[in-house]
Amino acid sequence: MLLSYLPILIYMVIAAGLVGLIVLLSELLGKKKHFPSKDMPYECGMDPIGDARSRYHVRFYVIAMFFIVFDVEAIFLYPWGVVFKQLGWFGFVEMAIFIFVLVVGLVYVWGKGALEWE
Amino acid sequence: MATTVQSVSIFGMIAGLIGVMALVAVNALFLIWMERKVSAHMQLRPGPMEVGWHGAIQTIADALKLLGKELITPREVDRPVYLAAPIVIFLPVLVSFLVIPFSQNLIIRDMNVGVLLILSFAALTVLAILMAGWASNNKYAVFGAIRSVAQNVAYEIPLLITLMSVILMVGSFRLTDIVAAQSRVWFILVQPVAFILYIICATAETNRAPFDLPEAESELVAGFHTEYSGMRFALFFLAEYTNMFIVAALATIFFLGGWRGPFLPGVIWFLIKVYAIIFLIMWFRWTFPRVRFDQLITLSWKILIPLSLANLIITAFVLKLV
Numbered sequence: 001m002l003l004s005y006l007p008i009l010i011y012m013v014i015a016a017g018l019v020g021l022i023v024l025l026s027e028l029l030g031k032k033k034h035f036p037s038k039d040m041p042y043e044c045g046m047d048p049i050g051d052a053r054s055r056y057h058v059r060f061y062v063i064a065m066f067f068i069v070f071d072v073e074a075i076f077l078y079p080w081g082v083v084f085k086q087l088g089w090f091g092f093v094e095m096a097i098f099i100f101v102l103v104v105g106l107v108y109v110w111g112k113g114a115l116e117w118e
Numbered sequence: 119m120a121t122t123v124q125s126v127s128i129f130g131m132i133a134g135l136i137g138v139m140a141l142v143a144v145n146a147l148f149l150i151w152m153e154r155k156v157s158a159h160m161q162l163r164p165g166p167m168e169v170g171w172h173g174a175i176q177t178i179a180d181a182l183k184l185l186g187k188e189l190i191t192p193r194e195v196d197r198p199v200y201l202a203a204p205i206v207i208f209l210p211v212l213v214s215f216l217v218i219p220f221s222q223n224l225i226i227r228d229m230n231v232g233v234l235l236i237l238s239f240a241a242l243t244v245l246a247i248l249m250a251g252w253a254s255n256n257k258y259a260v261f262g263a264i265r266s267v268a269q270n271v272a273y274e275i276p277l278l279i280t281l282m283s284v285i286l287m288v289g290s291f292r293l294t295d296i297v298a299a300q301s302r303v304w305f306i307l308v309q310p311v312a313f314i315l316y317i318i319c320a321t322a323e324t325n326r327a328p329f330d331l332p333e334a335e336s337e338l339v340a341g342f343h344t345e346y347s348g349m350r351f352a353l354f355f356l357a358e359y360t361n362m363f364i365v366a367a368l369a370t371i372f373f374l375g376g377w378r379g380p381f382l383p384g385v386i387w388f389l390i391k392v393y394a395i396i397f398l399i400m401w402f403r404w405t406f407p408r409v410r411f412d413q414l415i416t417l418s419w420k421i422l423i424p425l426s427l428a429n430l431i432i433t434a435f436v437l438k439l440v
Contacts, residue, residue, distance in 0.1 A: 004236055007227070008213065008235075011131045015212045018139065019205050019353065023189075026349030031188050035121055039193040041256040052257045063415065067271040070423070074278040078234070081285040084434065092438045099431055104423070106423065115419045118414030 030084050062114055119143060134226035138215040146274035146359045150177045153400055154392075160404040181260070187348035193344065197205035199253035204346065204353035207246035210239035211360045219294050220368050221377040221384030232293040233285065236368065237278065240323070244270045250354070251365070261339025265331050265411065272325055272415055275317035276422035280312050281427075283433040284372050296375030306373040311429050313373045317398070320365035322418070324358065327403035332412055 040099055041048050080087075087094075109115060151166070157229040158165025188283025191200065206350070217232035219225040229235060245265050251263020285291065287308070299305075302332060307311045322329040333341030343354045370376055370391040377384030 007131050008216065009380070011216065012213060013133060014132070014135055016205055016209055018135075019208050023182070023204065023349050023353070026185055026187075027189050031187055041194055041254070042339065043257065048257070052255045052260045053252065053258075054260075056260075056264055060264055063268050063272060066419070067275065070275045071271075071278070072320075074275055074282070075278065077282050078285070081158070081282050082289055082291060084286050085289050089438060092434055094429060095434065096163055099427055103386065103424070103427060106419075108361055110420065115416065117415050 059117065066109065066114070069105070070102070073098075130226065134216065135212070138212055138226075139289070140230060141215070142212070142360050144355060146356050147177045147181065148398065149359045149362065150180075152396070154244065156397065156400045157404060160401075171198070176370075181352070182366035184348055184352045189348045189350060190345075192256070192345050193253045194324070194396045195378050196253040196255065199249050200345075201248050202352045203253060206249060207243060207357045208353050210242040210246075211357050211364065215366045217293055218364070219297060219376060220388050221239050221326065222294075224385055225294065228292065228294050230290070230292050233281065233291040233296075236364065237281075240361075240364070241242055241274065242356075246357075247342050249433035250346070252343070254345040254357070256345050257346045258338045259342050262333060262338045262344070265338075266325060269325070269329065269331065269414060272321040272418040273319045273329075274417060276315060276426040279321060279423070279426040279430055280315045280319065281368075281372060283430045284309060286430070286433055286437060293376075296371055297378065300375040302372065304375040304378075309429075309433070311372065312433075315426050315429070316369060316372070317395075318422065320369065321399055321402060322362050322414075324365055324399070326362070326399055328408050329414060330403075331414060362396055362399065363392060366392045366399070369395050404417050 076098070077095070080091065086093060101109065154173070154176070155165045165177040169176040169179050191197070196360075214236045217229050217235050218227045219228070247266045247270070248263050251259045251261075251266070254260070284296065284305055287305070290295050290296065325331075325333060333343075336342070343351060345356060368386075370388060374391045374395075376391075377388040379387035379390075
């Protein structure tokens, strides 16, 4: 079963090699000339102050957590979608309850103000 | 099954890869020219006119120039990650082409998990953007990457749920099945809300205006690829335009009946529909002003996700009734 995905892996490896080759060619073709200000991080001509990887706002983490929860739930919907026609009303009601739980979660998060970007 | 797959695979895959690379290159050259011309004409300018007929080979000249440019690697970058990012962003794009049916027979591999393959590989783009931004050690690049990840992640959920409502009607992840199911009526007529939701999400996923905050030139220079130059920059650029082609191709397959159409061959119809969708996305750029970041996130979580869930449950209910 997994073997039938092997060609995709081979394809990816060849593609990666090809793309790497293009970059390598460009590296060999292009000229090389270093001076200190050129090798600095680009900041519109200013000397950079401090490290770029500073702390960023916690709301990005909140978005990431919501994503994981809702993405997993969306993925749960996918197998259901393929066999939906065979499942009958039982399958529909079951998934309606699942989506209802999803919506309750969204409403709760919304009510808590986690979706506000202030 | 496995044996037949392997016997056709090696030659088929290599031929496919060459075809895909050619398509990616030609598509990017054409799209960049189209982007320039569309933007120019919408602003009553002629756009590029000097190199070739109406500037048609201007992009080839630009590509050659980029090839000869120096590859600058700034001092403070995280080298392995910095060097890998352009390749990591380009690979998923190439893999997505494996399952796209350009016509009844013109498809490299008709897989029963086609939709899943495209969606899962498209999700890898986020990883490459984060790698590029974080490894660059440049403030603009880090901001661009963080914004981009938050945006792609927020719009992926409505995208998944929206496509689900079409898959419900077909009952298959195979892209050729989805096209075959539209033999009588295109799904855009049955699922207009899903189509609109999909186009909005696709515009956001490809970081196009009005959702182009990750690379908002006026604020962030160029976003996550600020520190990339020459061919490495070109790979990001290629991936971006090829991504546009892929989301438009998905829209064509899911909503516009794929290769179906009278008189002309299937491939021609497919390409006409794909470029019509791309024209629509380019049109957005000159129609809508860029949204603010809070508006962007709010739109996804408070409007698109509830709407797509409602659309899904209504679709399921109607399908059960008939």
